[in-house]
Amino acid sequence: MADCWSVSRPLPPLLLLVLAVACGPQEVSLEGDLEGPPAELFSSLPQGLVTCDERQDTGYTSGTPFAITVVTCDSKPCERDTANAYAVMQQAAAAEGVKLVVVSGFRTQAEQQYLYGCYTNCNCNNCNLAAKPGYSNHQSGHALDLNTASPGVLAWLNANGGAFGFKRTVPSEDWHWEWWGGGPGGGPCGLTQYGCTTGEADNCAQYGCGCQDHACSGGFCPGPGCTADESTSCTARGCACVNHACSGGACEGTGCTARESNDCAALGCGCVDHACAGGACSGSGCTTRETSACADQGCGCVDHACSGGACAGAGCTLSQRAGCADAGRACGMGVCGEPLAPLPGDGETPPKGTDAGVGPAPTLEAAVGTFGCNAPTAATPTPAWALLLAGLWLVKGRSRQRR
Ligand SMILES: [Zn+2]
Numbered sequence: 235m236a237d238c239w240s241v242s243r244p245l246p247p248l249l250l251l252v253l254a255v256a257c258g259p260q261e262v263s264l265e266g267d268l269e270g271p272p273a274e275l276f277s278s279l280p281q282g283l284v285t286c287d288e289r290q291d292t293g294y295t296s297g298t299p300f301a302i303t304v305v306t307c308d309s310k311p312c313e314r315d316t317a318n319a320y321a322v323m324q325q326a327a328a329a330e331g332v333k334l335v336v337v338s339g340f341r342t343q344a345e346q347q348y349l350y351g352c353y354t355n356c357n358c359n360n361c362n363l364a365a366k367p368g369y370s371n372h373q374s375g376h377a378l379d380l381n382t383a384s385p386g387v388l389a390w391l392n393a394n395g396g397a398f399g400f401k402r403t404v405p406s407e408d409w410h411w412e413w414w415g416g417g418p419g420g421g422p423c424g425l426t427q428y429g430c431t432t433g434e435a436d437n438c439a440q441y442g443c444g445c446q447d448h449a450c451s452g453g454f455c456p457g458p459g460c461t462a463d464e465s466t467s468c469t470a471r472g473c474a475c476v477n478h479a480c481s482g483g484a485c486e487g488t489g490c491t492a493r494e495s496n497d498c499a500a501l502g503c504g505c506v507d508h509a510c511a512g513g514a515c516s517g518s519g520c521t522t523r524e525t526s527a528c529a530d531q532g533c534g535c536v537d538h539a540c541s542g543g544a545c546a547g548a549g550c551t552l553s554q555r556a557g558c559a560d561a562g563r564a565c566g567m568g569v570c571g572e573p574l575a576p577l578p579g580d581g582e583t584p585p586k587g588t589d590a591g592v593g594p595a596p597t598l599e600a601a602v603g604t605f606g607c608n609a610p611t612a613a614t615p616t617p618a619w620a621l622l623l624a625g626l627w628l629v630k631g632r633s634r635q636r637r
Pocket of ligand 1: 338372379410411
């Protein structure tokens with residue numbers, strides 16, 4: 235797969251200035267390039283060759299220079315991101331039997347100056363129209379002149395170029411196509427260590443996400459933002475993987491991406507190890523590492539913070555408190571405790587038993603309190619003090635009779 239991007243063959247003689255067109259007045263457009271159509275024997279051009287050996291050059295946008303990374307498309311210099319988009323489009327066209335060829339790609343200031351001189355002095359390049367040096371989108375790296383004079387090429391581009399992010403920006407120049415982003419992504423050059431182009435990575439970064447195998451992942455996007463290998467490695471350490479780093483479980487961090495945390499927060503819950511936990515959800519809302527650290531202080535852990543025991547707070551999540559309240563009990567350290575005092579005027583006794591599935595089972599102490607100790611017994615034996623009183627009364631009565 236990778237080989238098809240890096241085939242190298244002897245380059246044909248580089249025809250730098252192949253533009254040829256009848257002079258004649260032309261409408262000056264500020265939008266795109268001003269140039270004549272490329273004239274070259276297209277059948278002699280190499281095709282399907284995007285080589286990713288990079289070099290730095292100086293590009294220009296609106297007369298302002300900037301550093302540009304250049305690779306090679308069909309033997310022509312091309313800006314790297316544009317080359318990636320082109321390579322993907324070129325492959326799709328080839329699959330439909332259409333042979334796209336770059337006739338002119340990135341141009342240096344010197345090359346544009348030469349073309350502009352030919353145009354103004356009318357002494358070379360057929361006196362062809364050329365954009366002012368520093369103002370051609372061949373210099374910004376976005377423009378490619380393609381072999382639209384070849385049969386079928388222009389029709390294919392008109393039908394499909396847009397899907398790959400390529401647009402014709404100058405109506406009078408059907409060979410001149412520009413790429414400013416868009417399309418399916420992909421391409422062979424400048425891949426980050428995670429299998430994305432720098433353009434894709436930059437695009438994902440704008441959404442607060444990483445990029446994984448040509449797709450945004452992690453951060454505020456779906457997915458953990460980790461490679462399969464990274465996830466396996468983190469799992470072996472007892473941790474989750476988030477944004478290319480071990481997190482949660484026995485490791486630092488919550489083990490959740492920003493997106494997961496947001497989604498759980500919308501449910502009134504925290505997030506632990508890629509799952510909603512704590513708050514209104516089941517679970518303590520703490521990682522194993524957090525739980526262990528709090529236990530060392532003699533505390534429980536709730537929603538990523540020490541609570542209960544030796545620490546401030548009851549040590550119960552919202553869900554646990556609600557579960558205990560349903561059973562008429564307070565919650566402490568994650569378990570339901572003594573029955574709550576009934577509200578004044580409320581003749582009902584607290585409901586017996588626990589709500590199945592909500593909160594932990596009550597403590598033994600609480601269960602005893604509910605189920606028997608205070609219940610009235612059927613037969614109460616006559617107390618000793620009553621017998622004594624009765625005896626005294628009898629003795630007193632007899633002494634009265636003796637008088
Ligand atoms: Zn052009």
